[in-house]
Amino acid sequence: MITALLIMLVVLGGSAGDVFITKGMKQLGEISTLHMGRLFGIAGRAITNRYFLIGVLFMAVSYFSFLGALRLADLSLVLPATSISFVITTIGARLFLKEKISPARLAGIVLVCVGVALISMPSQP
Amino acid sequence: MKTATVLIIAIVAQAAGDVFLTKGMKTLTSLETTGGGPSESLSQVLHLALQAMQNPMVWVGTLLLIVFFVLFSAALSWADLSFVLPATAFGYVLNVAAGYYFLNEAVSPRRWAGAVIITLGVLFVSRSGHRTIETPGDELLAARGVE
DSSP: OHHHHHHHHHHHHHHHHHHHHHHHHHHHOOOOOOOHHHHHHHHHHHTTOHHHHHHHHHHHHHHHHHHHHHHHSOHHHHHHHHTTHHHHHHHHHHHHHOOOOOHHHHHHHHHHHHHHHHHHSOSOO | OHHHHHHHHHHHHHHHHHHHHHHHHHTOOOOOOSSOOHHHHHHHHHHHHHHHHTOHHHHHHHHHHHHHHHHHHHHHTTSOHHHHHHHHTHHHHHHHHHHHHHSOOOOOHHHHHHHHHHHHHHHHHHTTOSOSSOOTTOHHHHHTTOO
């Protein structure tokens, strides 16, 4: 039960983190320079951007939940279970970032999710 | 083109970072514990952390993963999250291949199947275009005279 809750935190925290980081980076605007000084300036604005910081915080929640889940359950259960985050993040991107998910993109994401689950399952059942 | 370049470097950095981290962490020696009280496991964690911080492989691995995160975030400044995230999943395929070639890991048929399915998925996603929303500072907006 606690394991399921922690896995949910891993997935939701990771997805929320990605959505917030994207929101923050989109606020900074498209990076289209290779000038070192300017790149450092952009990095400075990124790590002081509110959305970006909230995103990093969610990532940390996800990471520590992952470590917690590993104390209670095997990696062979936790890792495949978290592959659903590809789908959850896509839902978040659609709802909160207004990205348009074409059928081709959705099909690709579902395939990636299935493939990641297969890869992260234990080799010897 | 820019998106492809940035993401390919990001994915390779991530896969290489994972290989270096694995190599480094595998050389660490854990303390033998007989009991398992909380203070003992804490001292074991500290012992491992100290060893890890002195290991050059762990440093290189961590640096490469930072490179990955910086490039991943940079790509998100112009490309869709629902494009960038599944695209970086190709890193799993590289990880399986790297584990097989550089770490001598046994790879089961199921994992190879997973790698093939991910590759197919990434091909689908990459055909869907990388941007469906406009960002500030965008040429599209500039062309329309929007500041």
